[in-house]
Amino acid sequence: MKLRPQNGFCINKVAPKVRKVLLWFHLCHINNGLFIELNKATINMLRIAEPYITWGYPNRIPVRELIYKRGIVKRNHQRVPNSDNFVIERKLHKAHDIQCVDYLAHEIFTVGSHFKKAPNLLWPLR
Structure with missing residues (x-):
């Protein structure tokens, strides 16, 4: 199964596991952001992609x-x-x-x- 982001954009030079996490979060483009609920699974996925993203608690x-x-x-x-x-x-x-x-x-x-x-x-x- 080949995962491809929408609009033909591809995340280059990224490990496959990190690429899969970024695609699950729909973070295919630079400077995209979203709101997710933190639980054990999402925290583990955030830790996998941590070198490529920043995350925290909003105001x-x-x-x-x-x-x-x-x-x-x-x-x-x-x-x-x-x-x-x-x-x-x-x-x-x-x-x-x-x-x-x-x-x-x-x-x-x-x-x-x-x-x-x-x-x-x-x-x-x-």
């Missing part, structure tokens, strides 16, 4: 600003700019009670009960 205000400025929403497998709260409300309001960007940022920061759905709404941040 509330930078999370909100990143989502406002760089957040792009997944809608029908297409990239939709986060221009207003209507896109987020339509996707997450009924099932997860997330109504706007502030609620989305709060859910990501606090790793709330709907954390798995919240970051999956966004493409990796650039």
Whole structure:
């Protein structure tokens, strides 16, 4: 099985195990970022790729600003700019009670009960 990132971009000169971890996290491009929940498995994967990535715990205000400025929403497998709260409300309001960007940022920061759905709404941040 050959793993290839999207858009034909390839991570060159990287060990196969590290390459696989970077692909699992969708970190194919330079300066990409994402929010993940830390557990034993993800911490071990982060340690494998540690020479190529930085990771840490975010603050509330930078999370909100990143989502406002760089957040792009997944809608029908297409990239939709986060221009207003209507896109987020339509996707997450009924099932997860997330109504706007502030609620989305709060859910990501606090790793709330709907954390798995919240970051999956966004493409990796650039």
